Amino acid sequence: MRTELECLPCFFRQISRTLAYAGVNGDRGRVITRRAGSIIESVSFDQAPARVSTLLHRLIREESGVDPYRKVKETYNRIALEKLPDVRRMAYSTDRLAGSVRAAIAGNVIDFGIYDNVDLDRALRDSFELPLADTAFDEFSDAVHKARRVLYLCDNAGEIVFDRVLIETLRDRGKEVTAVVKGVPVINDATLEDARSAGLHGSASAVIDNGNDGIGTLLELCSEAFLQEYRTADLIISKGQANYETLVQERDARTFFLFLVKCPVVAKGLRRKNGDIVLMANR
Amino acid sequence: MRTELECLPCFFRQISRTLAYAGVNGDRGRVITRRAGSIIESVSFDQAPARVSTLLHRLIREESGVDPYRKVKETYNRIALEKLPDVRRMAYSTDRLAGSVRAAIAGNVIDFGIYDNVDLDRALRDSFELPLADTAFDEFSDAVHKARRVLYLCDNAGEIVFDRVLIETLRDRGKEVTAVVKGVPVINDATLEDARSAGLHGSASAVIDNGNDGIGTLLELCSEAFLQEYRTADLIISKGQANYETLVQERDARTFFLFLVKCPVVAKGLRRKNGDIVLMANR
Numbered sequence: 270m271r272t273e274l275e276c277l278p279c280f281f282r283q284i285s286r287t288l289a290y291a292g293v294n295g296d297r298g299r300v301i302t303r304r305a306g307s308i309i310e311s312v313s314f315d316q317a318p319a320r321v322s323t324l325l326h327r328l329i330r331e332e333s334g335v336d337p338y339r340k341v342k343e344t345y346n347r348i349a350l351e352k353l354p355d356v357r358r359m360a361y362s363t364d365r366l367a368g369s370v371r372a373a374i375a376g377n378v379i380d381f382g383i384y385d386n387v388d389l390d391r392a393l394r395d396s397f398e399l400p401l402a403d404t405a406f407d408e409f410s411d412a413v414h415k416a417r418r419v420l421y422l423c424d425n426a427g428e429i430v431f432d433r434v435l436i437e438t439l440r441d442r443g444k445e446v447t448a449v450v451k452g453v454p455v456i457n458d459a460t461l462e463d464a465r466s467a468g469l470h471g472s473a474s475a476v477i478d479n480g481n482d483g484i485g486t487l488l489e490l491c492s493e494a495f496l497q498e499y500r501t502a503d504l505i506i507s508k509g510q511a512n513y514e515t516l517v518q519e520r521d522a523r524t525f526f527l528f529l530v531k532c533p534v535v536a537k538g539l540r541r542k543n544g545d546i547v548l549m550a551n552r
Numbered sequence: 553m554r555t556e557l558e559c560l561p562c563f564f565r566q567i568s569r570t571l572a573y574a575g576v577n578g579d580r581g582r583v584i585t586r587r588a589g590s591i592i593e594s595v596s597f598d599q600a601p602a603r604v605s606t607l608l609h610r611l612i613r614e615e616s617g618v619d620p621y622r623k624v625k626e627t628y629n630r631i632a633l634e635k636l637p638d639v640r641r642m643a644y645s646t647d648r649l650a651g652s653v654r655a656a657i658a659g660n661v662i663d664f665g666i667y668d669n670v671d672l673d674r675a676l677r678d679s680f681e682l683p684l685a686d687t688a689f690d691e692f693s694d695a696v697h698k699a700r701r702v703l704y705l706c707d708n709a710g711e712i713v714f715d716r717v718l719i720e721t722l723r724d725r726g727k728e729v730t731a732v733v734k735g736v737p738v739i740n741d742a743t744l745e746d747a748r749s750a751g752l753h754g755s756a757s758a759v760i761d762n763g764n765d766g767i768g769t770l771l772e773l774c775s776e777a778f779l780q781e782y783r784t785a786d787l788i789i790s791k792g793q794a795n796y797e798t799l800v801q802e803r804d805a806r807t808f809f810l811f812l813v814k815c816p817v818v819a820k821g822l823r824r825k826n827g828d829i830v831l832m833a834n835r
Binding site: 275 | 562
């Protein structure tokens with residue numbers, strides 16, 4: 270996926286929001302914003318937006334010296350853990366695999382890269398009510414049936430609590446599930462520390478980090494340990510829009526994307542609407 | 553009102569949206585966006601955001617050679633004219649002055665500087681249901697009672713159709729009402745041409761333009777003919793957030809602002825919420 274002109278306002282919204290979370294304002298904020306603006310001017314638009322925003326968030330972390338989203342990550346892990354029993358019940362109430370997919374997609378709303386506010390209850394309602402493409406689900410179900418080793422690419426803190434529902438469903442079907450989180454804090458993406466406080470280690474067969482701060486999955490930055498798992502997995506479950514942006518060009522049929530459509534650029538590309546739930550094979 | 557860091561994403565959203573309306577994209581769009589970015593970097597943040605965005609919209613009009621919002625202005629004049637009989641009925645159904653103020657504020661939602669989409673029916677519902685500050689309305693009612701000559705600073709095309717309801721209410725009370733529109737097309741702000749197709753000339757005592765393309769009212773750019781009216785009016789009704797941004801520092805007690813709160817920066821400054829309806833004296 271390439272970057273579009275419409276991505277620019279979103280980049281600046283991310284900069285502005287992240288500076289606010291970092292407690293940086295006034296002249297210092299303007300200096301950092303100017304540097305971020307220079308980055309946006311200099312990059313190639315042939316790359317995915319997530320690659321550009323990786324540079325922006327890296328800049329703000331370096332310049333501010335803080336992890337701006339540390340607190341909000343803790344908060345949403347806690348909120349999601351409180352909801353976990355209810356979400357499990359919702360997921361198990363009909364077809365368990367489909368329900369667990371819907372739970373995992375609902376959690377994808379906890380994204381402070383894109384949203385200013387998160388309405389988790391509404392996301393749950395939507396995710397359990399909106400249509401999920403039948404053919405995609407049948408393919409996914411078939412891929413799950415055939416797979417032994419599953420690589421689960423996590424997205425955000427908080428969201429990973431709901432990912433546990435799908436991961437547990439896969440484990441109960443005898444799959445070996447390795448969950449992957451970020452190697453360095455970036456936006457509110459989950460790291461190993463967040464995974465621990467979300468109880469992910471109790472659900473997945475193993476939890477590893479990918480060794481870097483890339484938004485989405487920037488394969489060239491990933492650790493050899495991650496790449497070893499990536500190469501050998503039978504099924505790759507990829508959560509979130511950024512993983513879609515950065516992995517779609519791989520056309521790797523083992524990969525299924527699960528995410529909420531969060532921006533008009535992605536919506537247009539997929540011929541979907543903002544807020545739609547997506548389960549799709551990467552073909 | 554000064555510009556805040558949070559205004560930057562909004563500037564870039566305006567640039568991106570306006571380029572789309574102008575039919576400019578690709579490399580040409582990037583060049584214009586880069587120039588707009590340089591403008592944002594070079595301006596003083598001590599001035600109102602509307603002053604900065606005036607420069608951005610001027611740049612895009614000059615570089616693209618078109619009036620990007622021409623069509624959308626025609627469309628919304630037409631839509632608002634279709635709704636005018638209903639809106640008049642709503643306004644007249646209780647206290648006519650209060651109802652007409654609410655109708656005029658509802659029309660303020662037709663703003664393509666800020667919104668991607670406009671939900672006029674929802675704006676009407678909200679504007680007739682949300683609280684209007686009692687003391688402000690009493691002061692306004694009193695000022696109307698005392699005034700002979702009213703200067704009415706219009707904002708957007710489409711919106712001016714609903715302004716007719718308030719203007720007619722003032723005329724029926726014997727006031728002389730001069731409506732003011734922009735001298736040059738900027739965003740979807742009303743010009744003389746829009747005023748004519750909206751029927752504003754049939755409602756106001758006179759319709760004049762302010763001689764310039766400033767977003768809001770930039771007094772130093774206004775024509776002598778406008779300033780003459782401005783200096784001598786008994787009551788100034790100022791529509792829209794940009795007029796608030798650019799006139800609030802005048803502290804001119806003859807002025808009442810009528811607008812929808814459309815952004816978090818203005819909301820924070822006024823201790824109001826986004827979407828609130830505002831009627832306030834400029835003191």
